[in-house]
Amino acid sequence: MAAAASANDKFPKVQGGGSLILAWQIRNKHVLVVGGGEVAAGRILNVLNADAIVTVVCPADGLNPEVRHRVANNEVHHIDRVFEPSDLESLPASNGNAPDMVMCAIDDPAASTQVWKLCKQHRIPANIADVPPECDFYFGAVHRDGPLQVMVSTNGKGPRLAASIRNFIAKSLPPNVGDAITQVGTLRSKLRQIAPKTEEGPKRMRWITRVSDAYSWNDMVDLTDEDMDNLLKFYGPNKVPDLDVLKGMRGGREAEEIDVFDGSFGFCIGV
Structure with a gap:
């Protein structure tokens, strides 16, 4: 009994319910974004900052000004239509290959769930905006200073609070x-x-x-x-x-x- 107690004190206790936070290297990998609204714009900027190749599938009249700007400046590839299941098998920007990652940000829960299920069939990691159970990964609140990146995650429970914590941490860091x-x-x-x-x-x-x-x-x-x-x-x-x-x-x-x-x-x- 004493030996067991000693071992329990020596090693850290498991704290379940968290996420494995990693620095995912997606440079030159192909990311498919379904949707072109405000949420999609934030997702697109995140992956462009990581040097990914991005394709946006969305009717032109659904693009918000920021996404429209990315398209006009050739920062992303744009397909002017709604998502089709075949997009998970082949896209021009990926030389006919399947995307390496999918992010869905559309105002249609049923269609979003369908995208999620198709991604699972194709074994493609996906993030369905604002639906934590249908996400292989989450976006946290990030502070960026050159090569430094600090991410705060609430595991999908409190994004606004994560942003406040990020700002607090950022203010405590030296400017250089x-x-x-x-x-x-x-x-x-x-x-x-x-x-x-x-x-x-x-x-x-x-x-x-x-x-x-x-x-x-x-x-x-x-x-x-x-x-x-x-x-x-x-x-x-x-x-x-x-x-x-x-x-x-x-x-x-x-x-x-x-x-x-x-x-x-x-x-x-x-x-």
Whole structure:
């Protein structure tokens, strides 16, 4: 009994009822959007931001101004008619292939359910707007700052509340956090160039983690290309220099040439 109690304290408890929140990579994948109203416009923008190829099936007179703008600027492909079951088998924009994802946003519950059932037959993940039981995935409230994306999900229960929570989180984040993440991404790319081997992976990850812990977000934003190149010199010996040392290396100086006061000595005056 004591051993069982100890195990229960050691491991996290399962909390059912949630969703598996993932960063779904849909770059160059084909997304079919059924409908062209306000809800569809928001869905379209979300997947365009993820670099998807989008086809909208909707009569032209059902397109709202934003979707009409996307069509006019060739940001999406438009089929001027209502949805047909064959759309789940072949569409011109996908070179005759089935879509990889379907989103339905029309004001017809019966037709929406039919789209859902057809998607299940074709094993295509789908989202039926405002019908949580007929969704393989939900859209959350997202804060975006360059490469940073923070999503708040209420699992379809309170979208408006999710937006309020997102705004609260966004206000608490530093204004330059997106730039800092971009810098870390640049550093990682440079590191892969000098240490490309697969077996270097664990060391690369540990070193990048140490760099991220050693420097503040403001410090990362201020690093120049020269600073990054100098920083990479410390990867081999698996070290992370103090920021003062790194900045002192500007202009071609080596770390050994730089004297940095570390506070290890001093003096006092007696009165």
